[in-house]
Amino acid sequence: MYTYSDFDAAFVAERNRQFRQQVERRIDGSLTEDEFKPFRLMNGLYLQLHAYMLRVAIPYGTLRSEQMEMLAHLAETYDKGYGHFTTRQNIQYNWPELGDIPNMLDDLAKVEMHAIQTSGNTIRNVTADHFAGAAADEVADPRPVAEMIRQWSTDHPEFQALPRKFKIAVTGAQADRAVIRAHDIGLRLHEQNGELGAEVIVGGGLGRTPMIGKTIAEWVSLEDLPAYLESVVSVWNLLGRRDNKYKSRIKITVHEHGIDDIRARVADRYELVRPAYNGAHMDLFHQIAAQFGSPAFRNVPTDAYGAAYKADPVFRSWADTNLSAHKVDGYAIVQISLKAHGETPGDASAEQMRAMARIARDYGHDELRISHEQNVVLPHVHTSDLPAVHDILKAHGLATANIGLISDIIACPGMDYCALATARSIPIAQEIATRFDELKLEHEIGELKIKISGCINACGHHHVGHIGILGLDRAGVENYQVTLGGDHTETLALGDRTGPGFSAEEIVPAMERIVDTYLAHRDGPEETFLQAYRRLGMDPFKTALYGEQPSKRTKAA
Amino acid sequence: MTIIVRDDGFHADDQTDFLDLASDTDPATLDPSLAKNIRIAFPSSADGRGFSLARILRLQGFTGRLRAAGHVLSDQYAMARRCGFDEVEIPDDLAERQPAEQWLFRADWRAHDYQARMRG
Structure with a gap:
């Protein structure tokens, strides 16, 4: 998993220092709510029906156990004891006090997390396949590409006042678990002549005018990808409508101008933009990719799994619905349902978050994912550990066997x-x-x-x-x-x-x-x-x- | 009257000749030989088109003076500089609400720049 460089850590610390000062100016009255608005939106803070809401980024839905424990700490200390996982792999806190927000952000920074660009007219938190690095049908791991895009898009000076928000999703598998054709840009990683690149899909989206994304490029090499993405967003920044916020998303721009026209404009811009990348981004990419190696998978007997499957009908039912095929023999991908019947979809209590973190640490190579379907994923669990994992989940109200079923809403x-x-x-x-x-x-x-x-x-x-x-x-x-x-x-x-x-x-x-x-x-x-x-x-x-x-x-x- | 903001704070306008470009300028009409000095309008702080226009001009090789003029907030100063603007021109009333120290707080625009890191 990715750990912050000194650069990342210093960036987040500086950003938090700036926002603390802005919050203080808001509380002492020197900033009006209107003036404060753009600053809070740059930092994931919304004003909702009853209170402020803080949306914390979980880049490409990936968490370590210490990060999940910090989310639990925030829920307990600054909210009502729970958090809400969203369809964009983020977590929202619905009841924080404004004065507490800078402390929440400093707490998050301790575990290499932030709330930057989870709101506002910017490039939002990049999402990816929640089975990345584990799925049996994976062609390429989307996480290194997603992390490069996170760094490329963070505080991008050209794209902080876009016509509207802009969402990017990445997948590297045959099955699409990231809904890439319903994003402003969707990327499907695949190889061409042995070289990794991406199909670039543009102009998808749901909202009041749902559109299915169209392919603007069949394959762009990894090396050319940041310049290509920059060209797409730059073209839209100048061409996208600003007269009506319901017509400003890139899906409308593509619909009104046609994909061929947009492709030609992007190609023009690309000629200009591409030479500005001299290769440093690939050095960065290789440093990032090196951090996403596979965990040390174990090769041990799976008998315990077979025995429990045979003996315990409750375990069997859960295993049948909540497990998916892993790329390594003897392993399974576990989905923890946050959809217990009658509960709020996507909500987890601090105690449940801690239980999931503990399971990940003890049985899951320290990895957790948040899915866009508002569930939690343990991407790497050895099947012999599944009975123990199931027991702990049961004790915390997390063993609902309904993934993909009618109540997994x-x-x-x-x-x-x-x-x-x-x-x-x-x-x-x-x-x-x-x-x-x-x-x-x-x-x-x-x-x-x-x-x-x-x-x-x-x-x-x-x-x-x-x-x-x-x-x-x-x-x-x-x-x-x-x-x-x-x-x-x-x-x-x-x-x-x-x-x-x-x-x-x-x-x-x-x-x-x-x-x-x-x-x-x-x-x-x-x-x-x-x-x-x-x-x-x-x-x-x-x-x-x-x-x-x-x-x-x-x-x- | 307007105030000119640079890395070292507020200045009076030195009344240079500028070619004025609106924020909805067609990028196909941009050319580095358009004029010696170019001023791009920011009718609202939410209108980020000027950032792309500036960036395109610089990528095309424009070496003259580039000024962002209008409703630019102090928190956008670093973005403007990173996109290739030399300075920002704001109306007096905005300068009153956002005094020089707020701009100086963000004048260190070369620090903590992901883009600079990515471009080597």
Whole structure:
């Protein structure tokens, strides 16, 4: 894992010193809230419905156990004892006092963390495949590239007042676990003639105008990548719309000008930008990459795993849903669900964070990841240790066996916290999870991703949920629109709207009708919800939700 | 009236001749031989187009005086310098709200620069 250079440490310390002074000026009244705003936004501090919210960057979702312990310390000392992991692999604290923020940032710096560029119109925290370095299907580890991009984008002087925020995601595997086609820039690492480079995808995004990213370059060598990224962002900085913030993201720029026009402009800019990189970035890259070697994997018998799997049905059920294939024999990737039925998706208490840190230290080569699906990943666990890991997780309410199932819901904070929200999302997620747990149906249903956003900005990724739920405000009443058939993987697709929305009371029964329809129509348990929807189309689901549709019957007759 | 900010603090305007460029200048029209001195407008501190325009001019080989003029905040001074501006011109009322010591606090713009490190 990456550890800070002296340069990184000095940079963060200086930045914290500047922000402490700005906070002091705000508290003594010499800065108004309006004047303070750009400074706090450069440092991840939002003003929400009830309080300030601090968003801490977890670059490419990677943590050591001491870092997770520090997140627990912050939750306990400065917040209400918990933190909220987000869909961009960050953690948010919803209740800090302004005066405490500089101390929180200094505490974070002790474990090489910060909150820089987690807000504002800048290049945001770079995200990556949460199985990086562990996945069986990996071509290249995305973390060294992501770390280079973190350093390249941090405090980039040209890009601190962009038309809007800008998000980059990186994957190096066959499966896309980083939703790269829904980012401003998505990078897919792959080799060409034995040399590592990246496919560059531009102009994806969700929000009120969802767009699937388009390939602007099939392959850019690693050496050319910083100059290429700089050219893309520079072109957009000058061309992106600043008259309307809903039309300022690069997806709109690409849509309005066309990908070929953007590609030509980028090529022009690149001619100018590329010579300014003299190779020092590659020395830096090699230093970074050397820190991402594999841990010292053990080669020991796996019998303990087989025995527990046979003897303990609770362990078996958890192993069946929460483990993924590791690149090394005898190892597994463990997902810890932060979606216990009835709890807030993505929340973890300080005590739970400490338990996860301890497991990582004792059984997981000291590594943890945060997934964009708001769960925690232990990327390297030897299968013989899984029974012990499962026991500890159980003791802390962390052994929910539901990864990928209907209760493993992504939900934005919604009206419970967010100033932009038009409806609640967390309570809806809780009700759905609780209901299907009562029905004892979720393992029977199999893979089914529900994603919930409490407003049109789509932080809950509803467009790409197998079932998407969008909470709106209709004349003061919450109304939930439903989409079906979205897909967040390498076959990214946006869901189709079923029709009129449902009230808060109707939405859980609507989910039941959708699921019943799937169970009644599927070819068998091996046909997933998404496959069945693609085969069946919208009609049977529409009928289940709204009754027979007269116009169609007339046509048929 | 306006104030000129440089690394050593506030100065009176020395009234040099500048070619004025708006923040929405088409980058295709930029050329290092446009003028000896160029002044780029910042109509708002949230409008970062001038940073890219300055950078393009410098990459093209522009060696004249480059001035950022308008609503630039002291916390943006380091960014302006790193993008190739020589100085910043701000209106008097902004200079009153952001006195010279706030700009001097950020005048050490060569320190802690990731970009400089990446470019060797």
